[in-house]
Amino acid sequence: MVSVTSALVQLLRLDLESARFTVTTLTELWGAEADAALHRNERVPALRALAARRRDSDPEASATLATLFVLGLPVTHDDLVAALPNLGDDGAVELGMVDVVGAEARPLIDLRPYSFVDSHGAGSWWIASDLGELVLGRPLGEEHVLGVGGASTTLSGLMMQTPVGRVLDLGTGCGIQAMHAARHATHVVATDISARALELAALNAELNSIHNIEFRLGSLFEPVRGERFDQIVSNPPFVITPRVDGVPAYEYRDGGMEGDALVEAVLRGAAAHLTPGGVAQLLGNWEYRVGQDAFRRVGGWIDGTGLDAWIIERDTQDPAQYAETWIRDGGTKSGTPDFDRLYNAWLDDFEARRVTAVGFGYITLRMPLAGDPSLRRLERMHGALGTNESGLGVHLASVLAAHDWQKVRDDEELALSHVAAAPDVTEERHYWPGDEDPTAMLLRQGSGFGRTVRMDTALSALVGASDGDLTIGAVIAAIAQLLEVDVAELLAELMPRIRSLIDDGFLIPVDESE
Template sequence: MTSALIALLRDDLFAARYTAETVDSLWGADAASALRRGQREPARRAVVTAGGVGALATVFVLGLPVPAARLAAALPTLGVDGALALGLVRLDGENAVPLVDLRPHGFVDEFGAGSWWIASDLGEAALRRAIPENHVLGVGGASMTLAGLMVGTKVDRVLDLGTGCGIQALHAARHARHVIATDISGRALELARFNAELNGVGTIEFRAGSLYEPVAGETFDQIVSNPPFVITPRGEGVPSYEYRDGGLVGDALVASVISDAATHLAPGGVAQLLGNWEYRDGTDAFDRVAAWLDGTGLDAWIVEREVQDAALYAETWIRDGGILPRTDEFDALYAAWLDDFAARGVTGIGFGYVTLRRPVSGAPTLRRMERLHGGLGNNPAGLGVHVASTLAAHDLQASLSDTELARTAFVVAGDVTEERHYWPGDEDPTVMDLRQGAGFGRTFPLGTALAPVVGACDGELPLGAICSAVAQLLEVDGDELLAEVLPSVRELLTTGFLGA
């Protein structure tokens, strides 16, 4: 019965052209900006007289009641009775009142453009109060970040650890034969199953349980996880949200997800997750993260995107739960968070991306830990392609000896530009940088020797020949110049400035 009703809902949503593009066009950019600030009134005014898609957007995006007759017209085959049976709405007199958020989600990945409808729990704006602890989050900034990072190589088995509303599992299903999605929350699994069926994706298996428990003894070609990484104090009166709070002290949950990935990755398998890590008593958080990696036998690439001080971090996540500032409840939670951080000497919290890989054979060769704060390059289909190419480029340069590297011809990537800065009146530049247009938007400093070497990399001459020619121009020893630029060439190759 439920499957038949979901099929009717799908038909109605298609017929109404209930897409992200259509909904955005209903209320325009200014109202959309207001929505992101939690203000619904500008959007409500824009759709109050709109047709069927306006009714759907009102009830399922804005979280506002609509006359039941208006909803019936928007869902002509499912009807209001069907919407009631699916738990989408309840009746309050003549009005249909939303019970879930059901909104279109459009995206572009390496396979092209796509669109889904994603059901999740109503947010703070619709509830008009703090969200409950079993709240199931919809498609937010963190989930979109992870989806964009996901390597899309065709694989057999993918694990989505902590699936939530199922968005990562849906993305994984675009390149995997079979996806297993786990979550400790029964409510999350219920909504994730609904979303998979609504969008016609039948290759996802859902299992209940904490972290890796539901897949004990199994290995995967890929693991993706937006785990409950938020660092929340444990104690009476402190809410513990299933979608974000892992129940462990500090950043121990992220450490556990990383260390336990080693037993669940097949040879060549890749794990990608988001995480937080603590800076304690002025020590470098990367030292602690490195300790989590030691002994796993995994290649690892850690990218830190930002660091928040302890007070700002507490404010951010208390407010995320719907607790308003300048209230007694907010102040009590603020004190609890700061006390928890003080007990461990936490001064700041880093956020970033973790990529792990089990070598096909032998010992790990990759240990990158880098801070890339600030903006990203232009990646319309996400960073997944860049992540995959970085891993492949690392493998290539790691497999080549210095002699073999010198015999290889390289070419500057098409998104790379060179910047030169001069003191007024000087003929020679004081600063030379390569800038990456895609990927992480990196910049790389150029020295007097490296600049002409990179500039001559057009795929024609091998690196050694270029270095010999540059050495003659600079009147230096060719072997010494080659030895000087080789480490930089390896880095430029790995990070995508150069290609072989």
């Protein structure tokens, strides 16, 4: 049990700061190769590097803390006391961080530094979670509280960072999304079905001096019944798990529903908890079933909610791949009887619903400020995006605002408006050797989703001339004159493509009051 005692947590913070217990320090301790190995759940290279340092001198405080809380190995009682001079061994025991047995201290939690960059600049925290299977030497317990993983960083990168009043973090886990939201929100409500998760999340908030988060126990939207929020973020327990005896129901990933019903419940429930203009962002899985396209099913979940929706599928797995991924995630090793038993349970479950594949992706929902929904995008973007996912939140906010800007303008009004090519946009041309005219012209996006659009001569000329000085109509009129075509016909041809480029972030509205 983790005890969040403010005075003790402040002493722990002093010790971590004094030890320079940061991502940079740990990389310096054991090197980039060992750091990469740790991300693959292998600690031998880091141990060898620390052993080499120890031969030359007594261990630094950072090395002791890294050995204990990152690598999950015991240290001597004397080294613990030296590394935590303010908190001391008694304080570490009271906080539930270690178990001291004789001359040895053993870790009870995972505690490691975490660094990031968002629209507010660079930041760093310390994040506590439960010990993983590498340390435990066995599969995880069902009440395991996960630390910062790939899904966590994906969602935090997607999170829109526009200043808002109230944010709901649904299924907070170790609290990482709530902490990110606290940087741009006045107040954050973080919920979870796990009391253990809320304890660790509260410890993390206190340890990092974040005081605008309120923690509530309960499932899905139950703890916030009747309340509305300007933003909802959620890395929900969306993993599709067989509902049979003998299959672990991990609280951090299993919502207790059949198939992808948990994601459906969150999508349908969000509308009752968003303020006008409020946005919900989450990750999720959805099933492809025989004779059914997954996006047709997901679109049906949104029907009738009154919400704008933008859903991006990033990957799919066949049932066998999906089962293997999540059985290993729980710490069960391949080739063991338990692995084979669980594997059969997963495949039986998928066969019962005639599932052929499982999709994974990003979901953005929005309550319109007024009127009916104006946005319904369901896209598949498999493979690398060609850009860093950590900055997608800023891009999403920007293109949603641009969509709203162009949506309220008819073609005549849009023609009188000003746009400019986004600063990350480049043009690429391909020629057959010796030809003067290009065989292909491509418009490429350097950030955001890294999209590529094929262009013809007219569209290329329009994008090239869009610097915000002339109206769209004036640019098209000049192009029509150069190409010796009818202005009205060219305007009608280009306007839908211009709207699409605005929606995708290639062209950005220019404030005409400036």
